[in-house]
Amino acid sequence: MAQLDAALARIDADQDAALKRLFALVAIPSVSTDPAYAGACLTAAEWLKGELAGIGFEAEVRPTAGHPMVVAHAKAGRPGAPHVLFYGHYDVQPPDPLDLWQTPPFEPRLAEAPTGPQLVGRGTSDDKGQLMTFVEACRALRATGPLPCDITILFEGEEESGSRSLPAFLAANKAELHADVALICDTGMLDRTTPAVTTMLRGIVTEELVIKSADRDLHSGLFGGAAVNPIHVLARIIADLHDADGRVTLPGFYDGVAELPEEIAAQWRDIGFDGAQFLKDVGLSVPAGEKDRSVLEMLWSRPTCDVNGITGGYTGKGFKTVLPAQASAKISFRLVGAQDPQQIDASFRAFVKARLPADCRVEFVAHGGSEALQLPLESQALTRARAALNDEWGKEPVLIGSGGSIPIVGAFRRDLGMESLMIGFGLEDDRIHSPNEKYELSSFHKGARSWVRILTALGAA
């Protein structure tokens, strides 16, 4: 275990330089959903290629129809070593609303907090900080001896905007990307001191709808009362999507949603998850979803519908008595079990069309989707990774679900015949997708140490 100890010591000694590297990556505003940042996405990909090449990987930036992929390979020190594929994404969510950031989102900084030092900036947690834990682990292992596994790295640049180029890229590079197991660092710990492996993921369907009526914006005094108002039509549709018990009303929505197996339900009860505290941390007190479900069920094993954005008419300062010609909303459904994204999307579109009054029409823009996933619980890779995490954190890792969607896991299974281990070091209060996103310095540091241990464990004979 001489190399393991040396590599862990190397991580510890190299902390300041590792932080500088992460901040250099965070400073690149690689917002994938907005075409204005396409140049920054390419810059981030090139930066990662350079880092990986610098530690001995054969690294390339590969073009796609959208933002490029970074693909890198390095061989283990011995023939017959297992082959792992590590996946992360270098793109980030838009930083708005900008005025709620205490410091600029792309000027990362180290901040002291009661729970310890934090790295603040867009992408520090999701997913730049997380993916760099793996890069730093590879760096430390390379610096102290041979790699314990053959390692392929795939960094995507469209995870936050629907992963549109991913299916074609996987299909075109099956042989190159196939490995014994995929490692994904885009999830969280159970809490600050308890590591976790995520084995259950919600799926997602995302849709944008635009309700259109008159051929121009109208004056609400001169036309109001006689002309249909598309904001009213949209509000009615949104209001109709949930019943009084918090259930989604789309016909067939709950097809394929099973009750939680008692074994897992029991494990979740034992976790000691405090739903009230979870809500209190963000200023809330009452679970808002389906009646008679625990907060953890609502988040991990129940489907949802949320409007993620709405706009129509005059939204600037002051008042404008306009009767707008259109109103639009972005809506997402989180899926569980065997819910079918296509069927739910079709049901949603029919639901909207059935509620259109005279003189209104609707346009839809699909923004991608994926089915829900349950990963195998008995693999050797999972067993070894759990032991390695226990070694680092001094605590048995918990097998958890995630309310978020990580479409790559389904794609790896479906397109490459490969299961994934989802191990991440984010915390629930990391404010990912929100202003003042942060990553704990301990997540970054002990995350890198965890990967050193996991790679060593996976590579053991």
Place this chain on the structure above:
Amino acid sequence: MAQLDAALARIDADQDAALKRLFALVAIPSVSTDPAYAGACLTAAEWLKGELAGIGFEAEVRPTAGHPMVVAHAKAGRPGAPHVLFYGHYDVQPPDPLDLWQTPPFEPRLAEAPTGPQLVGRGTSDDKGQLMTFVEACRALRATGPLPCDITILFEGEEESGSRSLPAFLAANKAELHADVALICDTGMLDRTTPAVTTMLRGIVTEELVIKSADRDLHSGLFGGAAVNPIHVLARIIADLHDADGRVTLPGFYDGVAELPEEIAAQWRDIGFDGAQFLKDVGLSVPAGEKDRSVLEMLWSRPTCDVNGITGGYTGKGFKTVLPAQASAKISFRLVGAQDPQQIDASFRAFVKARLPADCRVEFVAHGGSEALQLPLESQALTRARAALNDEWGKEPVLIGSGGSIPIVGAFRRDLGMESLMIGFGLEDDRIHSPNEKYELSSFHKGARSWVRILTALGAA
């Protein structure tokens, strides 16, 4: 009638120069609701002061807590002449959505159309083109002899944003502004060839509400299902505002709403107003308001509720799975009869509060309001003005209602004890408050001629 004929001839001969003057005023982007344009509002006021001084008025720009007023006085050629107060507003609506303008909103142009030449630009109709008809009439009368009336002019700069400074200004300048009758040019004709005097105005209540929930934006995957979504809450409130018959559901909303007197109902039936064509002109076909009401009733004599703007969550390009911390809407109610703006505002606020679920709070921003108005139908001023309009247009003017709100009329009655004559030359398809706003050249030209005739008629012994 030598001066009348000379002044009319002068209007005809001076058309090109008059158009240049109007375009100079339209080119000033005096958007009152947005503080970014405060400088432009002052520029517009100064420009008008200069014009009025140039034709012999004692003109001043008077500061207020908001945008300034322009006040000007000129005496008639004989003692004992009647005194009229002319009111217009130099501020305009915001030009957005900018991308729907065929040419920039503040670069006015003359365009040929099947119905004749049009002046295109923000404010050409509402209200810069209209107020300049009166200024040009004064110019022509001054150029050809003495004024037939004592004339005071009041130009406001906050009409499109709630007229917040007006009450205090009227109160502080009662004696200076009081006249025998007020003339207001901010309304329309019945159609291209039929002049109108507006004698019935809807009132208005405007409110902005912001629904707030969590203390930050959340990730809809990690919190969706458990955390309340303020967009859903807002949509439910908006959906609840109307019942299935198109009636507003606020308790007490219809208190003070009387059925139309049969005399006026008959007049409106005789007008030959084509509700289907009115809607067809803007791409609609079916009246969307209260069941069993004619389009003209919906517009002129029935109260309404319209959402004028809504926003929440991510509204940029692409998709962002945010569960927002707040959502907001701007809502206006058009009032008729004896509806009480204060009572309706209170009812609305109670209605919203009664629908707030746990963990949600609401903030309101009132944007002003006014009661509905019925003007006297038997005054000598109205009789003379109708005859003058008949002389110009060769057609008896119609007495109409207006769906829009012109709070100044109520303020003149209440604060200055003065009734108003509302005579304007706008057309229903002028696209006021919308992209590509226009004013017909014939409205501008014959409007100025109309004021020459009206002032002459009012000033006759």
